[in-house]
Amino acid sequence: MACFSSTLQHRGMHKVLVPKRSGVHxxxxxxxxxxxLRQCSPSVGNAPWLGEAKSLMRQKFRQYKSLDSPSQTKNALKTGYSTLDLLHSACKGNKPDEDRVTTILAKHKTFRAEYVARQRELADSRPPKQLGSKQVQKQERIRKQNETTRxxxxxxxxxxxxxxxxxxxxxxxxxxxxxGVPFLRFKKPQPRNLSGVIRNKLDRRQKWIDRRDRLxxxxLFAGDEDAWDDITNMEDSVQWTEELYTAFKDVKEKTKNEDMKNKEMAEKMWQIVLAERxxxxxxxxxxxxxx
Known part of the structure; x- marks a missing residue:
């Protein structure tokens, strides 16, 4: 292998360089x-076509970023530098170059519209794709789930x-x-309306718990305020902790009642399971x- 490489170098054959893998390139x-992109920015000029030209630049660079051919890369770079000179001249007020830019953008817009129309016609003319058995089953499951929304x-x-x-x-x-929310499952998948009810109950209980923890x-801070009022002999008919304790007691009672209801419901459902069994x-x- 070493002899073969030295022979190639001796004959003047060079390794092919891929442009996109070169840091200099x-x-x-x-x-x-x-x-x-800077040439198409509004700070350079106030031409109405600047935004459309900037979008076209981005599209072309995405299109040509994976070029491997050195000749194609050379032509693309040559076109890019010529376009830069053209945009610079058009932004400086050169009327012929400005007309040339607008003509190029109009042709591109027309070509793009025709291309989209052709692709749409081709898509409409294609026969509908036959679904596989798994896709049919998936669509059937989705349809049944949508029926259980209400x-x-x-x-x-x-x-x-x-x-x-x-x-x-x-x-x-x-x-x-x-x-903590009990329910009876007869079969899968679970109906959507049942999932919605369970989710709403859990969200409501979580809000109560978050409020209880916050209160x-x-x-604690309200107790410190009351202690400070006692130290400074501040006479106030309503303490800081009074309203907070009432709200804390209320949300704690709601959570407790909800848990008791779930417990009673679970016991009734268990009796149903035993009877069904x-x-x-x-x-x-x-x-x-x-x-």
């Missing part, structure tokens, strides 16, 4: 890019269970606790005896 391109008008209360008669095999629910801290076992024994 990248520095030159960035300097040209910054110069073009509670069904004929839905009955969960506490009317267990049903005495069911069609098919009885499905025994599972008692689930979502951070606890404020009570008993009926399911009874129906299973009846099916086995019939066979």
């Amino acid at each position: 990248r520095f030159a391109c960035r300097a040209l890019y910054r110069a073009l 509670r069904h008008p004929d839905a009955e209360s969960i506490f009317l269970r267990p049903r005495t008669v069911v069609s098919g095999k009885r499905r025994v629910p599972v008692l689930v606790s979502a951070r 606890q801290v404020e009570l 008993e009926l399911a076992e009874k129906e299973e024994r009846e099916r086995q005896s019939e066979t």
Whole structure:
């Protein structure tokens, strides 16, 4: 391998240099890019086409930043420097160059509109893409989830269970606790309306807890204020801690009542699970005896 490399060097064959991997090349391109953008800034001139020209510069540099061909890179840089001279002359008030810039921008705008129209026509003419089985199943799951966004008008209360008669095999629910909020799960996925109710309850409880913790801290400062009033013999009919303690007691009572309601609801739901389980076992024994 070493002999082969020395032979290539002896014959004058050089390693191919990729421009975009050269630090010197990248520095030159960035300097040209910054110069073009500065030339299109409002501080240079007040031409109405400056904003459109600046957008075009950014688009072209994104388009050509991955060029590998030295010849194409050379032509792109040559065009960039010519454009810089043209913009500089147009911003200085050269009427022919200004007309040339506006003509180039108008042609680009027309070409862009025609290109978008052609692409839209091609997209409309293509036959609809056939979905795979997994995509069909995914869309079906999304459709069913959207149907459960609102509670069904004929839905009955969960506490009317267990049903005495069911069609098919009885499905025994599972008692689930979502951070203290109990509910019965019969199947997955979970209905969206149920998820919304649970989320609202948890958000409300969290707000109460945050308020309780904040009031606890404020009570400490209020106690210090009352102590200072006693030291300075300040006579005030209402203490600093009075209103804060009333609010703290209220939010603490709300949290406690909510927890008690969840506990009672969980006990009722557990009785439903036991009754459903008993009926399911009874129906299973009846099916086995019939066979």
